[in-house]
Amino acid sequence: MTTTDPGVSRWDRAWPALPYLFILLPAVFALLRDWRPETLALASFAGAWHWFMVTSRPGRIERPAAVIVYFVVTLAVIGALVRIDPLFTVTGLGAFIQSFSLLPGRWAYGGVAATAGVLVAARPDTGRPSSETLSSFLIAVLVASTVGLLIRTVSAQNDQRKVMIAQLRETGAKLTALAEENANLQARLLTRAREAGVLEERQRMAREIHDTIAQSLTAILTQLEAADGANDDVPATRERLDTVRALARESLSETRRSLQALRPAPLEEAQLAAALHVIAAKWSQTTGVPASVSVTGDARPLHAEVETTLLRVAQEALANVGKHASATRAGLTLSYMEDVVALDVRDDGAGFTREAAGSSDAGGFGLIAMRQRVTRLAGNFEIETAPGQGTGISATVPAIPADADPGSAGRSRNAM
Numbered sequence: 001m002t003t004t005d006p007g008v009s010r011w012d013r014a015w016p017a018l019p020y021l022f023i024l025l026p027a028v029f030a031l032l033r034d035w036r037p038e039t040l041a042l043a044s045f046a047g048a049w050h051w052f053m054v055t056s057r058p059g060r061i062e063r064p065a066a067v068i069v070y071f072v073v074t075l076a077v078i079g080a081l082v083r084i085d086p087l088f089t090v091t092g093l094g095a096f097i098q099s100f101s102l103l104p105g106r107w108a109y110g111g112v113a114a115t116a117g118v119l120v121a122a123r124p125d126t127g128r129p130s131s132e133t134l135s136s137f138l139i140a141v142l143v144a145s146t147v148g149l150l151i152r153t154v155s156a157q158n159d160q161r162k163v164m165i166a167q168l169r170e171t172g173a174k175l176t177a178l179a180e181e182n183a184n185l186q187a188r189l190l191t192r193a194r195e196a197g198v199l200e201e202r203q204r205m206a207r208e209i210h211d212t213i214a215q216s217l218t219a220i221l222t223q224l225e226a227a228d229g230a231n232d233d234v235p236a237t238r239e240r241l242d243t244v245r246a247l248a249r250e251s252l253s254e255t256r257r258s259l260q261a262l263r264p265a266p267l268e269e270a271q272l273a274a275a276l277h278v279i280a281a282k283w284s285q286t287t288g289v290p291a292s293v294s295v296t297g298d299a300r301p302l303h304a305e306v307e308t309t310l311l312r313v314a315q316e317a318l319a320n321v322g323k324h325a326s327a328t329r330a331g332l333t334l335s336y337m338e339d340v341v342a343l344d345v346r347d348d349g350a351g352f353t354r355e356a357a358g359s360s361d362a363g364g365f366g367l368i369a370m371r372q373r374v375t376r377l378a379g380n381f382e383i384e385t386a387p388g389q390g391t392g393i394s395a396t397v398p399a400i401p402a403d404a405d406p407g408s409a410g411r412s413r414n415a416m
Helices: 010-014 018-033 037-055 058-062 064-084 086-102 107-122 130-228 234-261 265-269 272-287 304-325 364-376 408-415
Strands: 291-296 330-336 340-347 380-385 391-398
Touching: 018 037, 018 086, 037 058, 037 064, 037 086, 058 064, 064 086, 064 107, 086 107, 130 234, 130 364, 272 291, 272 304, 272 330, 304 330, 304 340, 304 364, 304 391, 364 380, 364 391
Parallel strands: 291 330
Antiparallel strands: 330 340, 340 391, 380 391
């Protein structure tokens, strides 16, 4: 861990440098007052020893034997310096700090006691009584222990901070991984939805062609064959040709309708909310039943698959209301939420039983198609109905943003 690492506190950077200060200051004053080569040599050795054992390679001092050697040599040098000049008692403060920074548990107080003993014993004998010497020792131990407790408290808080930083980093890494996984899952979901949509649309088109265009072409051929066999019966031939023209126009209309169904025209010119207003207005104009549209939440562009699915659900639901419900009004509610978007379609019509939901008379084929569309996007589709109490259809799908898969928007629209 480098000193530029946020997990390294100011105390981590400061405590290895403090002994230099406690060596330098008394050495300067002592040499200015009385130049003595042995003072300079011992002070220089003390600084070099601390640099070699602690500063140059921090891992060296982590071994217990190295710590013991470091303190023995350091206290011997401090004792010699104090013997030369009592000003070097200040250097003992650095040894106190190193005791609580390097020694574990109760060994730190042993280091404090040893340092205090050296400081008191190394002072020149001035005829002080032993009681005064003992008092000085006890006071030094008490003060150093108090300072040591503060150091331990700061160190403990620093360790807690390091743990919190590590946990935050780990949590951030997990959140990033989850976000990437979620993005990948959404991409897979959209891919599978497009594939399923293409297959479903092909099957739907096959049914449409079989049920409408193919039948019309068969009828046209039948009429032409009948007209060919009418020989000189001009009125009958004209009547059959008129029938052929009507069938051809109907087939052309069905073909156009099927092609338009491949891609929702309202979504080509507007977002989902505006498109719902358009189809509701056209449906009301056709059926004579008023249909209201309300939008809640923050309307925003969604992925083409999402908007197409909800638009098709709205169209199919309104078609069922017009065919089967005998309703006097209908309402559409589009709700934008943080993670999902929901569409609710309700009417006050006849309603139906749960058993009838699977029959074609109650729009069962349309309900099945709506459910398949919604569940294909990992959504939820629900029906609330009862005879005489109207019907409510709710479709909830993930609110996948429009830019979730930029390359798929055009493809998905062409697939629908």
